[in-house]
Amino acid sequence: MGRPPTHPVVRPCHNVRVHASSGERPSYVVVAAWSAEPAPAPFDLRRLPEKEDAPAPRRDGPGAGEPLGAVLFLDARGRSMLPVQSFTFADLADLVTYCESRALRWVWESTRRWYALLLSDSHTVDRAWDVGLIRTILQRSPVTGRSAYAQALPPVVEHDDASVRDAEHADSRRAGLDARPGQDSLFAAPTPAATGPSVETVAEEFRAQHAAIPADVPGRKLELLATAETVGALIAAEIRATGMPWRADLHRALLEERLGPRPAPGHRPARLEEIANRLREQLDAPRLNPDSPQELLRALHRAGIDVRSTSQWELAEHDHPSLETLEQYKKLSRLFTANGWAWLEAWIHDGRFWPDYTVGGVVTGRWSARGGGALQIPATIRSAVHADYGSKLVVADAAQLEPRILAAMSGDEALAAASTGQDLYQGIANMGFGGDRSQAKLAMLGAMYGQTTGEAGRLMGQLSRTFGLAVALVEQAARDGEAGRIVTTFLGRGCPPPDAAFVAARRAANSVDATAADQARADSVARTRGRFTRNFVVQGTAAEWALCWLGQIRHGLRNRLPDLSSRIVFFLHDEVMLHVPNAQVDEVVAIVHEAAARATALVFRSDLVETPVTVAVVDSYDQAK
DNA sequence: TGTTAGGGCGCG
DNA sequence: AAAGCGCGCCCTAACA
Numbered sequence: 001m002g003r004p005p006t007h008p009v010v011r012p013c014h015n016v017r018v019h020a021s022s023g024e025r026p027s028y029v030v031v032a033a034w035s036a037e038p039a040p041a042p043f044d045l046r047r048l049p050e051k052e053d054a055p056a057p058r059r060d061g062p063g064a065g066e067p068l069g070a071v072l073f074l075d076a077r078g079r080s081m082l083p084v085q086s087f088t089f090a091d092l093a094d095l096v097t098y099c100e101s102r103a104l105r106w107v108w109e110s111t112r113r114w115y116a117l118l119l120s121d122s123h124t125v126d127r128a129w130d131v132g133l134i135r136t137i138l139q140r141s142p143v144t145g146r147s148a149y150a151q152a153l154p155p156v157v158e159h160d161d162a163s164v165r166d167a168e169h170a171d172s173r174r175a176g177l178d179a180r181p182g183q184d185s186l187f188a189a190p191t192p193a194a195t196g197p198s199v200e201t202v203a204e205e206f207r208a209q210h211a212a213i214p215a216d217v218p219g220r221k222l223e224l225l226a227t228a229e230t231v232g233a234l235i236a237a238e239i240r241a242t243g244m245p246w247r248a249d250l251h252r253a254l255l256e257e258r259l260g261p262r263p264a265p266g267h268r269p270a271r272l273e274e275i276a277n278r279l280r281e282q283l284d285a286p287r288l289n290p291d292s293p294q295e296l297l298r299a300l301h302r303a304g305i306d307v308r309s310t311s312q313w314e315l316a317e318h319d320h321p322s323l324e325t326l327e328q329y330k331k332l333s334r335l336f337t338a339n340g341w342a343w344l345e346a347w348i349h350d351g352r353f354w355p356d357y358t359v360g361g362v363v364t365g366r367w368s369a370r371g372g373g374a375l376q377i378p379a380t381i382r383s384a385v386h387a388d389y390g391s392k393l394v395v396a397d398a399a400q401l402e403p404r405i406l407a408a409m410s411g412d413e414a415l416a417a418a419s420t421g422q423d424l425y426q427g428i429a430n431m432g433f434g435g436d437r438s439q440a441k442l443a444m445l446g447a448m449y450g451q452t453t454g455e456a457g458r459l460m461g462q463l464s465r466t467f468g469l470a471v472a473l474v475e476q477a478a479r480d481g482e483a484g485r486i487v488t489t490f491l492g493r494g495c496p497p498p499d500a501a502f503v504a505a506r507r508a509a510n511s512v513d514a515t516a517a518d519q520a521r522a523d524s525v526a527r528t529r530g531r532f533t534r535n536f537v538v539q540g541t542a543a544e545w546a547l548c549w550l551g552q553i554r555h556g557l558r559n560r561l562p563d564l565s566s567r568i569v570f571f572l573h574d575e576v577m578l579h580v581p582n583a584q585v586d587e588v589v590a591i592v593h594e595a596a597a598r599a600t601a602l603v604f605r606s607d608l609v610e611t612p613v614t615v616a617v618v619d620s621y622d623q624a625k
Numbered sequence: 626t627g628t629t630a631g632g633g634c635g636c637g
Numbered sequence: 638a639a640a641g642c643g644c645g646c647c648c649t650a651a652c653a
Contacts, residue, residue, distance in 0.1 A: 289649090291647095291648060291649070292648085292649055292650085293631090293632055293633075293648090293649075293650095294632095294649075294650075295649095309632075309633085310632080310633080311632075311633060311634085312633085312634080313638085313639065313640085316638085317638085317639095330633085330634085333647095333648095334633090334634065334635075334647085337646090337647055337648075338634085338635070338646070338647065339635095361644085362643060362644060363643080364642090364643065366637085366643070366644075367644095368643095368644060368645075369644090369645075370645075371645095372645095372646095373635075373636085373645060373646060373647095374645090375635090375636055375637075375644070375645070376634090376635040376636045376637095376644085376645065376646075377635085377636075378634095378635055378636075379635090379636095380635095401637095402637095445641080445642095446641070448641090448642075449640090449641040449642050450641055450642075451639095451640070451641045452641085453639095453640085453641085454638095454639070454640085455639095456640095456641080531641060531642065532642070532643090534641095534642080535641085535642040535643075536642085536643090538642090539637095539642065539643065572636075572637065573636085573637045573643090573644095574637065575637080
């Protein structure tokens with residue numbers, strides 16, 4: 001059991017730089033669905049530039065057979081160079097070696113899908129262009145929204161991803177399967193019948209995307225965003241292929257210690273049932289199901305506890321012997337249902353948890369994740385996230401990222417000055433709040449989240465006097481949102497347009513027979529959108545910085561530790577975890593720090609603001625911070 | 626029997 | 638102490 005799990009082997013790329021492209025050499029390789037009609041010629045190295053002396057392809061080895069997809073080579077200006085060729089699994093090694101040794105950029109509709117195919121055969125690539133992800137960005141961004149390309153696209157379908165996800169979930173349930181990532185389903189090779197645009201279509205859209213991006217500063221920022229988004233997609237796919245080290249034995253021990261032995265299906269663990277019984281006694285409700293908020297609320301009322309809901313923060317205001325029991329129950333129940341034995345069986349395989357990210361899954365540009373609650377790993381079980389023998393976890397966190405980002409994007413020199421210390425909030429406190437850190441933090445968070453009531457609201461004026469530009473930026477974003485306008489991140493990602501409820505409420509308030517209630521409703525909806533857009537610009541720009549940080553870390557790893565045994569294994573908004581052989585720890589720590597500084601320079605073209613990262617070198621996740 | 630909405634709570 | 642941004646997932650309850 002103590003045997004370290006085996007890793008998939010990932011070969012280093014053969015990164016030979018090729019200078020200039022005379023038009024004779026390819027710059028891009030487009031990979032997409034194979035089309036049967038007309039059937040493209042088979043992939044043949046001998047037909048590619050500079051490969052006339054290559055050996056003839058083997059057509060009889062393992063994996064040879066049905067074409068998986070098709071490739072098309074483009075020159076630096078995006079012009080097709082050669083006829084479309086189909087490739088099989090057996091061709092992958094030659095194809096990747098050819099392209100990577102010439103530093104080609106891979107162009108595909110979906111990194112998630114096509115890079116998974118390459119990774120399944122242990123190939124990595126250096127650079128890519130994810131046409132699908134970039135489509136969403138260009139469609140939403142005011143920088144390109146009026147381009148012919150964006151205008152010709154069908155409207156963005158909100159929550160498209162969610163409906164697909166739900167459908168897949170339902171399918172897998174019907175099939176009696178958990179929607180979990182077995183190696184089988186994860187690395188299932190795309191079949192020739194797989195739907196998807198043809199290489200010519202993808203190449204055409206790739207050209208259209210470049211044409212849509214203007215050659216000015218906003219255009220260059222957007223192009224940085226496009227490549228950063230794609231690097232993120234590469235990393236997400238690599239994390240998915242690598243997995244996060246997870247010790248099931250430690251996890252089980254932890255569960256047994258806190259919950260007792262694993263219960264029979266449909267039963268509560270002994271410890272949990274015990275607490276439920278005590279709660280029933282204390283509330284004099286012998287048949288109470290503590291999992292039912294309705295029953296629980298009634299029982300609490302009968303016991304004279306006057307609460308509107310059963311949520312923790314409200315219960316914390318009251319004092320009753322049962323409430324401590326209830327809190328215990330909730331904590332343990334959460335552990336059991338969210339990260340108990342069932343979760344362990346569904347999501348941990350071969351000593352790894354396999355995060356399944358959706359890059360750009362959040363409108364602000366953050367990643368979301370589906371399956372296993374990959375972005376909600378609770379503190380209580382982080383001790384099970386444990387490095388293999390001979391390796392360490394390097395856990396890095398961008399400290400107080402969002403206010404620093406706000407300082408940089410607004411060019412607020414006072415806030416930038418506050419960022420030079422380790423503790424930004426103390427810096428703010430010293431400059432504008434008489435040294436009171438908690439007040440400073442409250443005010444800053446209030447400004448970024450749109451809190452107008454209570455103490456945070458009262459402190460806004462004080463914040464604004466010292467940090468005028470920063471506050472003005474978020475206030476303007478809020479006004480724009482309230483008015484139904486689009487706001488953008490620093491690199492140009494646009495927020496979604498007002499939703500139907502916003503439009504309807506405003507129409508009602510503007511009609512001739514509008515009531516005071518209609519007006520109040522419209523104001524409320526507008527303020528809600530204002531809080532969203534206020535936060536969008538900061539959260540979204542922080543997400544852009546984080547993408548660039550990740551990308552720079554990846555770049556550093558590939559260049560300085562080209563055996564690729566140090567891997568990024570987890571990413572959580574402003575935090576990254578790497579699994580690193582002991583001998584490489586120092587170098588990785590240096591890479592992580594340097595990457596943060598590079599990211600700031602890359603995004604903001606300025607060193608006004610410091611973006612320090614805290615790095616912990618640990619055996620298990622719970623030891624970090 | 627299956628789907629959906631909301632409460633509640635985990636993460637940043 | 639309390640509520641202001643973004644998510645995903647579990648449970649119950651109401652609905653078809």
